[in-house]
Amino acid sequence: MARVPRIKKLESTRLASTYGGWIYCGECGQSIGYLCYVTYDHFRFAYKCKCGSRGSIRIDFEQENQNIYSDKKLITIKNRLCCPEDQSPLFTVLEKNLDSYNYEIECVKCKTKYAEEKTL
Numbered sequence: 603m604a605r606v607p608r609i610k611k612l613e614s615t616r617l618a619s620t621y622g623g624w625i626y627c628g629e630c631g632q633s634i635g636y637l638c639y640v641t642y643d644h645f646r647f648a649y650k651c652k653c654g655s656r657g658s659i660r661i662d663f664e665q666e667n668q669n670i671y672s673d674k675k676l677i678t679i680k681n682r683l684c685c686p687e688d689q690s691p692l693f694t695v696l697e698k699n700l701d702s703y704n705y706e707i708e709c710v711k712c713k714t715k716y717a718e719e720k721t722l
């Protein structure tokens with residue numbers, strides 16, 4: 603099932619594959635996370651790397667809808683942040699390589715949106 607993103611923007615960031623895989627800081631090349639390929643509709647991730655560089659990712663497959671953000675937090679299963687409704691694996695953040703980050707992600711299965719902001 604090949605899906606084509608409607609919007610894909612990477613700033614100072616490299617992604618191992620077209621819309622998933624390992625995420626690298628575009629400045630120092632350090633891996634900063636991992637994005638699962640088929641479990642999200644929208645992904646926004648902005649971060650400050652330990653090297654001082656700021657980067658961001660935005661990938662949208664579907665038209666942005668007005669889904670309400672869940673006040674639940676993603677759950678961690680084997681280092682992967684997962685949807686608390688259906689346990690879909692979504693992404694991983696390598697916090698040890700970052701100073702701060704924030705994200706928004708929408709689960710493709712249950713169409714729930716999650717957001718969080720963290721300073722480490």
Ligand SMILES: [Zn+2]
Binds near residue numbers: 632651653
């Ligand atoms: Zn860096």
Ligand SMILES: [Zn+2]
Binds near residue numbers: 685689690710712713
């Ligand atoms: Zn879900």
